[in-house]
Amino acid sequence: MKELLVFGGAGQVGRAITAVAGSDWRISSPSSTTVNLRDPDAAGRHILDVRPHAIINAAAYTRVDDAESEREGAFAVNAAAPGAMARAAAELGVPFVHVSTDYVFDGTGTRPYRTDAPTNPLNVYGESKRAGEIAVMAANPNAAIVRTAWVHAGWGVNFVATAVRLLTSGKSMQVVDDQVGTPTHAVNLAAALLHLLGRSAVGGMYHFTDAGVASWYDVACCVHETLHNAGRLPAGVAVTPVDSAAYPRPARRPQISILETHTSRRAVGWLQPHWREGVATSVRDLLNA
Numbered sequence: 282m283k284e285l286l287v288f289g290g291a292g293q294v295g296r297a298i299t300a301v302a303g304s305d306w307r308i309s310s311p312s313s314t315t316v317n318l319r320d321p322d323a324a325g326r327h328i329l330d331v332r333p334h335a336i337i338n339a340a341a342y343t344r345v346d347d348a349e350s351e352r353e354g355a356f357a358v359n360a361a362a363p364g365a366m367a368r369a370a371a372e373l374g375v376p377f378v379h380v381s382t383d384y385v386f387d388g389t390g391t392r393p394y395r396t397d398a399p400t401n402p403l404n405v406y407g408e409s410k411r412a413g414e415i416a417v418m419a420a421n422p423n424a425a426i427v428r429t430a431w432v433h434a435g436w437g438v439n440f441v442a443t444a445v446r447l448l449t450s451g452k453s454m455q456v457v458d459d460q461v462g463t464p465t466h467a468v469n470l471a472a473a474l475l476h477l478l479g480r481s482a483v484g485g486m487y488h489f490t491d492a493g494v495a496s497w498y499d500v501a502c503c504v505h506e507t508l509h510n511a512g513r514l515p516a517g518v519a520v521t522p523v524d525s526a527a528y529p530r531p532a533r534r535p536q537i538s539i540l541e542t543h544t545s546r547r548a549v550g551w552l553q554p555h556w557r558e559g560v561a562t563s564v565r566d567l568l569n570a
Contacts, residue, residue: 286333289340297471321361328369359409364416388535404532435566458498458522466559
């Protein structure tokens with residue numbers, strides 16, 4: 282059995298990879314105490330010690346607002362560490378897949394972003410993730426970079442989990458309706474990553490999200506509807522739309538952040554489900570947890 286080394290194994294995507302890997306892979310995932318990603322060399326040393334058959338980096342500094350005041354930490358985890366991982370993978374000659382984000386774009390366009398579209402991150406988190414992409418490509422031309430967006434699951438910290446917690450406790454929500462993207466279930470993304478690793482040639486830039494587009498208000502409405510259908514929505518609880526100005530945040534967010542996935546889908550033969558299906562699955566998993 283081949284060993285797959287997963288950084289970020291305790292996170293949403295890392296847990297999903299373990300859940301869907303099946304018998305093809307033996308998963309190993311170092312804890313943050315075993316490999317401190319703020320020390321980039323630690324990740325490279327661990328790879329060379331373990332000598333896995335393949336590597337997925339699903340670890341990231343994802344606290345978007347905190348990154349504005351913790352630039353050094355964000356760049357260490359999101360840029361320097363992935364670069365070190367990519368170099369070690371190149372030294373071993375094994376496939377390396379790095380997970381990135383739609384936040385490398387500014388969200389000012391009107392069309393979905395292609396993989397070769399110019400990047401222009403609006404915040405430190407996006408800058409650090411873009412720096413990570415550049416570091417990975419420079420260190421390992423055969424690496425794969427997979428951009429995704431709005432990841433959620435029936436575990437971990439994410440918008441769907443927050444909406445379920447608030448709505449089931451009887452609290453109505455005001456949710457922004459002028460930020461548009463694509464919610465992506467972590468399990469669907471994990472399946473796409475593993476499918477990519479199954480190909481003979483892995484390298485390149487890819488966009489993988491669930492299908493369709495939504496605002497955060499649309500997502501909250503889907504959560505509301507799923508809870509209602511499950512008989513778990515208290516009476517009188519509502520979701521109402523507001524614009525982003527109602528919730529000023531330290532970090533600017535892209536307004537229209539849609540990734541063009543058709544090219545990547547055709548390249549690897551992967552058909553993703555619709556975002557509503559993924560959100561409903563996360564809601565049901567949270568209710569059953």
